[in-house]
Amino acid sequence: MKLLEGKIALITGASRGIGRGIAFKFAEHGANVAFTYLSSVEKGQELEKELAAFGIKAKGYRSDAADFKAAEELVNAVIADFGTIDVLVNNAGITRDTLLMRMSEQQWDEVINANLKSVFNLTKAVQKPMLKQRKGSIINMSSVVGVKGNAGQSNYAASKAGIIGFTKSVALELGSRNIRSNAIAPGFIETEMTGALDQKVVEGWRDSIPLKRGGTPDDVANATVFLASDMSAYITGQVMNVCGGMLT
Numbered sequence: 750m751k752l753l754e755g756k757i758a759l760i761t762g763a764s765r766g767i768g769r770g771i772a773f774k775f776a777e778h779g780a781n782v783a784f785t786y787l788s789s790v791e792k793g794q795e796l797e798k799e800l801a802a803f804g805i806k807a808k809g810y811r812s813d814a815a816d817f818k819a820a821e822e823l824v825n826a827v828i829a830d831f832g833t834i835d836v837l838v839n840n841a842g843i844t845r846d847t848l849l850m851r852m853s854e855q856q857w858d859e860v861i862n863a864n865l866k867s868v869f870n871l872t873k874a875v876q877k878p879m880l881k882q883r884k885g886s887i888i889n890m891s892s893v894v895g896v897k898g899n900a901g902q903s904n905y906a907a908s909k910a911g912i913i914g915f916t917k918s919v920a921l922e923l924g925s926r927n928i929r930s931n932a933i934a935p936g937f938i939e940t941e942m943t944g945a946l947d948q949k950v951v952e953g954w955r956d957s958i959p960l961k962r963g964g965t966p967d968d969v970a971n972a973t974v975f976l977a978s979d980m981s982a983y984i985t986g987q988v989m990n991v992c993g994g995m996l997t
């Protein structure tokens with residue numbers, strides 16, 4: 750059963766990892782997919798071709814989600830190319846991990862801008878078309894770290910906690926217009942972002958997870974398909990943990 754047939758989705762940061770997994774699942778479920786990338790230009794261009802093989806419309810845009818004006822221009826370009834936007838997935842994100850004692854202002858600002866300001870930028874830009882059509886689903890990629898905190902990630906945890914407050918506020922503001930806003934809080938998902946970590950730490954994490962494994966981009970993508978689809982028509986303002994039971 751195709752859950753997203755004919756829907757038009759915009760996914761930020763789909764050149765790698767979770768975003769790439771979401772783009773494939775969306776295409777598999779019949780959505781037309783607009784997506785962004787920033788530094789991985791070749792991977793982004795390649796993805797456009799790979800997605801088109803599903804028989805849907807796919808287009809990649811090089812756009813910095815942290816840049817307010819660029820986000821506005823991106824949404825205008827997607828509307829010109831696709832007609833409208835039914836689903837926004839704010840997935841783009843970065844880490845600049847270090848203890849607070851060593852954290853520079855730049856490391857703080859980069860993470861807050863790429864992870865949190867980006868969500869404001871894109872949500873504000875899609876608000877108009879979604880209000881016009883009186884429907885929409887906005888899905889923001891938070892993290893379990895945003896719920897419980899994590900030593901060495903105060904910038905990242907703050908950005909992900911901020912996303913949750915923003916998600917709930919938007920759900921309250923736009924619910925009467927049939928625009929839903931939910932967050933996903935992935936636990937430990939094995940991607941390039943986590944590939945940079947010490948393997949001993951990674952083993953320790955796997956072992957401490959009730960389901961005894963790290964998550965995959967597909968695990969997160971499946972939850973994203975659900976929140977994007979009409980199967981979740983009565984769900985808004987929620988945080989869905991996709992963490993193998995890590996946060997219970």
Ligand code: NAP
Pocket residue numbers: 761762763764765766767768785786787788789790812813814815840841842843863890891892893934935936937938939940941942943
């Ligand atoms: P990843 O493999 O590092 O991929 C990050 C993606 O975001 C890339 O496609 C990157 O594009 C894009 N991106 C970064 N900054 C951007 C910007 N300013 N504008 C546009 N695109 C940008 O990360 P991931 O593990 O898939 O994580 C995806 C999301 O899930 C992030 O928000 C992350 O915080 C969240 N998350 C991940 C985990 C995990 O365990 N992996 C857990 C909880 C939450 P380019 O390569 O083209 O620059």
